[in-house]
Amino acid sequence: MQKYGILKLVSVILVITVCAFLAYNEVKKNNIRTGIDIRGGIYAVLEPDIDKSSLTDDEIDKGLESAKTILGKRLDAKNIFDRSINIDSVNDRIIIEIPWAAGETNFNPQDQLNELGKTALLTFQEVDEDKVDENGIYLPTGKIIIQGNQVKDANAAPYQEQGSWVVALELDESGSEAFAEATGRLVGKPIAIFMDDQLISAPIVNQKIEGGKAIITGMANAEEAAELAATIRSGALPFRLVATKVDSISPQLGEGAMNVAVKAGIIGFLLVCLFMILVYRLPGVIASIALFGLAVLTILSVAWTGISITLPGIGGIILSIGMGVDANCVIYERIKEELRAGKTLRSAIDQGFHRAFAAVLDSNVTTLISAFVLYALGSGPIKGFALTLGIGVAISFLTAVTATKLMLEGVSGIGAFKNKWLYGVK
Numbered sequence: 001m002q003k004y005g006i007l008k009l010v011s012v013i014l015v016i017t018v019c020a021f022l023a024y025n026e027v028k029k030n031n032i033r034t035g036i037d038i039r040g041g042i043y044a045v046l047e048p049d050i051d052k053s054s055l056t057d058d059e060i061d062k063g064l065e066s067a068k069t070i071l072g073k074r075l076d077a078k079n080i081f082d083r084s085i086n087i088d089s090v091n092d093r094i095i096i097e098i099p100w101a102a103g104e105t106n107f108n109p110q111d112q113l114n115e116l117g118k119t120a121l122l123t124f125q126e127v128d129e130d131k132v133d134e135n136g137i138y139l140p141t142g143k144i145i146i147q148g149n150q151v152k153d154a155n156a157a158p159y160q161e162q163g164s165w166v167v168a169l170e171l172d173e174s175g176s177e178a179f180a181e182a183t184g185r186l187v188g189k190p191i192a193i194f195m196d197d198q199l200i201s202a203p204i205v206n207q208k209i210e211g212g213k214a215i216i217t218g219m220a221n222a223e224e225a226a227e228l229a230a231t232i233r234s235g236a237l238p239f240r241l242v243a244t245k246v247d248s249i250s251p252q253l254g255e256g257a258m259n260v261a262v263k264a265g266i267i268g269f270l271l272v273c274l275f276m277i278l279v280y281r282l283p284g285v286i287a288s289i290a291l292f293g294l295a296v297l298t299i300l301s302v303a304w305t306g307i308s309i310t311l312p313g314i315g316g317i318i319l320s321i322g323m324g325v326d327a328n329c330v331i332y333e334r335i336k337e338e339l340r341a342g343k344t345l346r347s348a349i350d351q352g353f354h355r356a357f358a359a360v361l362d363s364n365v366t367t368l369i370s371a372f373v374l375y376a377l378g379s380g381p382i383k384g385f386a387l388t389l390g391i392g393v394a395i396s397f398l399t400a401v402t403a404t405k406l407m408l409e410g411v412s413g414i415g416a417f418k419n420k421w422l423y424g425v426k
Helices: 002-028 057-077 109-116 173-185 222-233 255-280 282-305 311-340 345-377 381-412
Strands: 041-048 084-088 093-099 122-126 144-147 151-159 164-171 191-195 198-201 213-219 241-249
Touching: 002 282, 002 381, 041 057, 041 109, 057 084, 057 093, 093 241, 109 241, 122 173, 144 173, 151 213, 151 222, 164 173, 164 222, 198 213, 213 222, 255 282, 255 311, 282 311, 282 381, 311 345, 311 381, 345 381
Parallel strands: none
Antiparallel strands: 041 093, 041 241, 084 093, 122 144, 122 191, 151 164, 164 213, 191 198
16 A cells, blocks of 8 residues: 555656656747747738729728738637737738747748738639740639638648648538539639649649539648648638738837746745645645646646747736645645544545535636636737636646645555644644
8 A cells, every 4th residue: 555655656746747847848948939028029011912992992991800800810820819910991001010939049020920821812713724934833814713711611631542631621602603613614624723823733623523622632741731721721811911011029028027927936836835835734745746747737838839928928827826726725624624523544635635626626617717708808918818827727627636636645655644743633
């Protein structure tokens, strides 16, 4: 029994140690993306590359709104929540600010703008086999069959017949009808897919395609297929956007503010651990280890998901650690009540966790609901705060209910740690 208890304790501590090592490497390699308020970013002005006289003011306004929504979705997909996308209706343009990428060293604003994805118009066009460039590549004809906004979904998929990758498309009703008509008319001929004037692929039509499903072949690898699918899936812009101005922007607060916040968080963490140890003794030590595990797992999650961390985001992480402390306090008070009632140590631990589970679950679920509402209705740094809070609370529940229990059960099986005084009971 004692060997089994030591094994439980050591296993959990070993997992936390490995996670701490991984988190340290992520921080050391600068793989955590920080927000505009900490490191700055880029400022870009995007304007429609169209003859504005050919469109009404209402059409331009609707197009800019659609482009703003699509750009926002693309940045959301990359977990870049600390950003600003605004429409300048007077000058018919979009002004956008996004933070530098994690590990950025060149700080080239033009390169960073590529994170927006292709700010271009995706079209499926009929081709003229005589209209090619010097390399024999098809040139756009303007005979548009469908546009990217008529594509409902796009996913990368392996193509068994050729051992390559394709992009599987699902079209909406209008796109399905137009595509069926065109493919029925163009059997044996190519349909070219252009991103603006750049040819992406020109598959040959083998048969009439009905039902609104098709594939784009010619992908070099899975990464290329996934990138094109993501561009199409995030929505086609109503018109091509060109960057007329791209500049670097200075951080609003600077890395010094982040360092102060991190130091404050570390000091607060140490004070909480000291309080837990003084009040709960051995369980306080266990709680401190679990809280450390919570912190490193949250850092790992942020690094691996690519979430841009702002000062509000750091606040979300610290708040989630507070939720972990609250859960441990509730559990330990229940354990102390069971010990005072004369229960054995193992029984007190089991009953303490059982009786405290509902209260811990309730507090975590209500906080997660709040984080979900903030994420759904908020924007920019508010979304980042909600996401880090949600991730931290989910991990805090895991560490409080699972890791803490495993370690307590482990020490309770060791003879030297069975004295009730060690658990805060006289």
